[in-house]
Amino acid sequence: MKPVKVGLLGLGTVGSGTVNILERNSDEITRRAGREIQVVAAATRHLDRPRSCRTEGIRLTADPFQVVDDPETEIIVELIGGYEPALELVLRAIDNGKHVVTANKALIALHGNEIFARAREKGVTVVFEAAVAGGIPIIKAMREGLTGNRIQWLAGIINGTANYIFTEMFYAEREFGEVLAEAQRLGYAEADPTFDVEGIDAAHKLTILASIAFGIPLQFDKVHVEGIAHVTAEDVAWAEELGYRIKHLGICVHEENGYSLRVHPTLLPQRHMLANVDGVMNAVMVSGDAVGPTLYYGPGAGSEPTASAVVADLVDVVREFNLEPENRVPYLAFQSHFLSNDPVLDMGEVETAYYIRLMAQDEPGVLADVTRILGELGISIEAIMQKEPAPGAEDVPVIFLTHRVKEHRMNAAIEQIEGLPAVNGRLTRIRVERFDS
Amino acid sequence: MKPVKVGLLGLGTVGSGTVNILERNSDEITRRAGREIQVVAAATRHLDRPRSCRTEGIRLTADPFQVVDDPETEIIVELIGGYEPALELVLRAIDNGKHVVTANKALIALHGNEIFARAREKGVTVVFEAAVAGGIPIIKAMREGLTGNRIQWLAGIINGTANYIFTEMFYAEREFGEVLAEAQRLGYAEADPTFDVEGIDAAHKLTILASIAFGIPLQFDKVHVEGIAHVTAEDVAWAEELGYRIKHLGICVHEENGYSLRVHPTLLPQRHMLANVDGVMNAVMVSGDAVGPTLYYGPGAGSEPTASAVVADLVDVVREFNLEPENRVPYLAFQSHFLSNDPVLDMGEVETAYYIRLMAQDEPGVLADVTRILGELGISIEAIMQKEPAPGAEDVPVIFLTHRVKEHRMNAAIEQIEGLPAVNGRLTRIRVERFDS
Numbered sequence: 001m002k003p004v005k006v007g008l009l010g011l012g013t014v015g016s017g018t019v020n021i022l023e024r025n026s027d028e029i030t031r032r033a034g035r036e037i038q039v040v041a042a043a044t045r046h047l048d049r050p051r052s053c054r055t056e057g058i059r060l061t062a063d064p065f066q067v068v069d070d071p072e073t074e075i076i077v078e079l080i081g082g083y084e085p086a087l088e089l090v091l092r093a094i095d096n097g098k099h100v101v102t103a104n105k106a107l108i109a110l111h112g113n114e115i116f117a118r119a120r121e122k123g124v125t126v127v128f129e130a131a132v133a134g135g136i137p138i139i140k141a142m143r144e145g146l147t148g149n150r151i152q153w154l155a156g157i158i159n160g161t162a163n164y165i166f167t168e169m170f171y172a173e174r175e176f177g178e179v180l181a182e183a184q185r186l187g188y189a190e191a192d193p194t195f196d197v198e199g200i201d202a203a204h205k206l207t208i209l210a211s212i213a214f215g216i217p218l219q220f221d222k223v224h225v226e227g228i229a230h231v232t233a234e235d236v237a238w239a240e241e242l243g244y245r246i247k248h249l250g251i252c253v254h255e256e257n258g259y260s261l262r263v264h265p266t267l268l269p270q271r272h273m274l275a276n277v278d279g280v281m282n283a284v285m286v287s288g289d290a291v292g293p294t295l296y297y298g299p300g301a302g303s304e305p306t307a308s309a310v311v312a313d314l315v316d317v318v319r320e321f322n323l324e325p326e327n328r329v330p331y332l333a334f335q336s337h338f339l340s341n342d343p344v345l346d347m348g349e350v351e352t353a354y355y356i357r358l359m360a361q362d363e364p365g366v367l368a369d370v371t372r373i374l375g376e377l378g379i380s381i382e383a384i385m386q387k388e389p390a391p392g393a394e395d396v397p398v399i400f401l402t403h404r405v406k407e408h409r410m411n412a413a414i415e416q417i418e419g420l421p422a423v424n425g426r427l428t429r430i431r432v433e434r435f436d437s
Numbered sequence: 438m439k440p441v442k443v444g445l446l447g448l449g450t451v452g453s454g455t456v457n458i459l460e461r462n463s464d465e466i467t468r469r470a471g472r473e474i475q476v477v478a479a480a481t482r483h484l485d486r487p488r489s490c491r492t493e494g495i496r497l498t499a500d501p502f503q504v505v506d507d508p509e510t511e512i513i514v515e516l517i518g519g520y521e522p523a524l525e526l527v528l529r530a531i532d533n534g535k536h537v538v539t540a541n542k543a544l545i546a547l548h549g550n551e552i553f554a555r556a557r558e559k560g561v562t563v564v565f566e567a568a569v570a571g572g573i574p575i576i577k578a579m580r581e582g583l584t585g586n587r588i589q590w591l592a593g594i595i596n597g598t599a600n601y602i603f604t605e606m607f608y609a610e611r612e613f614g615e616v617l618a619e620a621q622r623l624g625y626a627e628a629d630p631t632f633d634v635e636g637i638d639a640a641h642k643l644t645i646l647a648s649i650a651f652g653i654p655l656q657f658d659k660v661h662v663e664g665i666a667h668v669t670a671e672d673v674a675w676a677e678e679l680g681y682r683i684k685h686l687g688i689c690v691h692e693e694n695g696y697s698l699r700v701h702p703t704l705l706p707q708r709h710m711l712a713n714v715d716g717v718m719n720a721v722m723v724s725g726d727a728v729g730p731t732l733y734y735g736p737g738a739g740s741e742p743t744a745s746a747v748v749a750d751l752v753d754v755v756r757e758f759n760l761e762p763e764n765r766v767p768y769l770a771f772q773s774h775f776l777s778n779d780p781v782l783d784m785g786e787v788e789t790a791y792y793i794r795l796m797a798q799d800e801p802g803v804l805a806d807v808t809r810i811l812g813e814l815g816i817s818i819e820a821i822m823q824k825e826p827a828p829g830a831e832d833v834p835v836i837f838l839t840h841r842v843k844e845h846r847m848n849a850a851i852e853q854i855e856g857l858p859a860v861n862g863r864l865t866r867i868r869v870e871r872f873d874s
Binding site (some may be wrong): 015019022024028029030032033034067129134135136137140141144145146147148149150190239267271273276277283288289290291292293294297298301302304305307308309310311312313314316319320321322323324326327328330331333334335338381 | 442454459460461462465466467468469470471524529566571572573574577578581582583584587614648652710713714725726727728729730731732733734735736739741742744745746747748749751752753756757758759761763764765766767770771772775
């Protein structure tokens with residue numbers, strides 16, 4: 001059979017990784033797919049720069065629209081990132097009747113509903129395995145491997161930078177700022193780390209995972225997002241004393257009255273599989289009512305890990321060329337006319353347990369006041385730990401672990417506690433989850 | 438669209454789980470598959486026994502051939518297990534032009550080559566996700582999620598009974614026999630545990646995984662198989678002292694001159710992800726040249742976990758109904774005319790590191806003799822540990838950790854060491870792997 005012709009938008013890290021894999025493993029891929037996959041055209045902003053892949057036989061252009069309009073390309077791989085011109089390019093590729101592979105999580109999370117509607121009209125496929133958790137075939141596992149299940153919850157370490165920072169804070173007992181600076185030096189964090197440390201990147205990915213888990217439309221604006229900058233090295237150490245590790249998780253849960261979608265630092269029991277995912281690695285735990293808890297682990301970023309997912313998507317698209325659209329795997333795992341309208345809950349309605357750290361004057365009565373406030377709001381305490389003040393400091397750190405309670409009630413408690421004269425400054429609240437497995 | 442009609446062979450643990458999931462999650466499954474999946478006929482040896490699923494609307498029969506010959510059934514799900522009549526039934530279903538879903542690892546490992554050849558002739562699909570690692574979609578991940586990769590190695594905890602036994606030996610510091618007896622009481626081990634504790638069951642699964650990883654024919658008879666009965670509670674404790682956990686692994690590696698396929702107890706570094714898979718859970722780590730190490734974890738057995746994989750296979754088959762056979766995912770991940778003839782290596786040619794435990798008389802010169810033998814054979818020692826004799830015993834346990842060396846050389850060393858007058862009885866050899874991740 002004649003080779004499948006692919007057009008590439010972007011020849012950066014993932015683009016050159018894709019070219020390299022398709023070349024190096026050409027035999028292996030053809031042995032599996034039954035057809036050769038060939039990059040015939042590629043767009044790059046930097047035509048004159050040295051690249052980390054060979055480009056013999058690839059028509060290079062600085063104009064990505066040329067690749068999208070090229071009558072020879074059957075599949076377009078979008079690796080430019082960002083919203084524009086990526087969105088316009090993807091829609092134009094679809095309008096041209098081409099299938100699309102993309103690694104662009106921001107684009108899918110924010111414009112996926114529109115993109116899939118257009119693709120459905122035109123009868124083409126849009127796939128995006130590389131958009132979440134790099135090389136881990138998590139989207140395939142959920143869209144196709146767990147189809148018999150009602151998904152109950154999903155929790156994932158889906159941002160390698162944040163996980164690298166927490167891992168270093170844990171093992172090296174260093175502060176957030178110091179580790180971040182080092183991560184930037186090592187290339188694990190971007191020069192502008194906002195998307196990673198504020199949880200935006202994880203929220204993009206969680207948006208996609210939640211849709212695929214529950215069959216709901218993509219709703220990025222409904223995700224509760226918290227970053228990691230407020231977690232101190234002391235919190236990490238004290239959590240460990242209590243038997244926990246802190247991880248930055250993307251979580252979605254099928255709650256009683258809807259769904260919770262959230263990204264926040266989370267205390268996990270130390271022996272939990274997710275608690276032991278270190279460094280820049282990613283992992284997603286998915287629990288289905290039939291299968292129980294399952295976990296998918298691997299490199300969440302990088303040139304070839306991400307390109308591995310791109311190539312797997314390419315092989316899938318090639319296989320499905322001759323399949324009528326209604327028999328293909330649905331974009332968001334569920335047939336579009338079967339998407340659910342059940343609401344995403346406001347965070348106030350979500351129930352978790354809490355780690356609370358406050359700084360109090362070392363005088364009698366504070367603990368009594370705090371426990372009274374918690375008690376009046378029906379919040380039960382699992383553990384209290386009072387530490388020595390830091391050298392030279394007067395305030396004593398007090399740590400509470402609570403049982404599960406709805407967040408709006410904890411918010412009320414926090415407001416009252418912060419109003420106590422003996423409590424100084426804002427307190428730190430980190431949610432606690434067990435995800436019993 | 439009209440429902441897809443399924444015939445079930447076997448209404449035991451997995452069969453009733455399948456019926457239950459298809460009924461309970463009927464909506465969820467239809468939302469994904471776009472079509473309803475209906476069990477219309479089922480064969481069971483025990484027509485009169487109470488069952489753990491409802492059977493309204495299902496034609497029950499004691500004769501499985503009736504289900505296979507039933508013109509209404511489009512897909513046959515084989516859950517009888519064993520070789521006969523399972524093989525005959527599967528071949529007859531294929532001859533009748535029906536697609537087949539099976540959870541039968543022994544059947545696929547030993548007769549898969551024949552079954553797939555027949556299915557290819559008839560243009561039907563045979564899928565078997567449930568045959569390996571229960572509910573974990575490991576076959577899908579490898580066949581479809583890692584298609585861009587040259588798989589380098591794979592190591593898995595693929596027998597829950599063996600893993601339960603090692604887990605208990607580790608945490609509860611109990612002996613093999615005692616834990617096995619308890620596992621049988623709890624239903625984690627069969628009355629006849631041979632297949633589990635001798636590694637046969639794991640070897641069946643490893644045979645399948647190796648074919649899918651490397652594109653080689655199924656070769657069960659080439660797997661080197663070792664059980665777990667020779668590992669003592671002391672070995673487990675001493676391994677821990679050295680920084681390791683012992684796990685029963687199925688391993689296949691793309692070696693320099695071929696492939697190694699083996700099932701044996703293995704020392705793994707304590708912080709390795711696989712070392713932390715406890716109890717009856719399964720996990721498979723797969724390393725590809727592009728993606729790096731990835732891991733898949735979940736329940737490896739049980740009614741609904743296994744049925745979860747059966748249902749996912751059913752949905753896949755339904756989607757591929759209208760796909761020409763050459764565009765379907767190949768049975769063993771690689772197109773049949775592209776299977777590799779590279780050899781499976783004899784265990785003597787395989788290189789690993791070793792944990793060696795011997796019992797020696799407590800006299801000078803033994804260590805010198807053993808280290809001389811190892812040295813003469815070019816085997817370097819990483820650690821030596823001499824323990825106190827057990828109360829009342831005269832012999833001293835001596836433990837060696839070696840660097841990596843080909844097994845035939847270690848065999849020669851073991852023969853010489855066992856011949857030393859001061860060494861009593863046979864020594865225990867457990868292989869050590871790091872699977873750097």
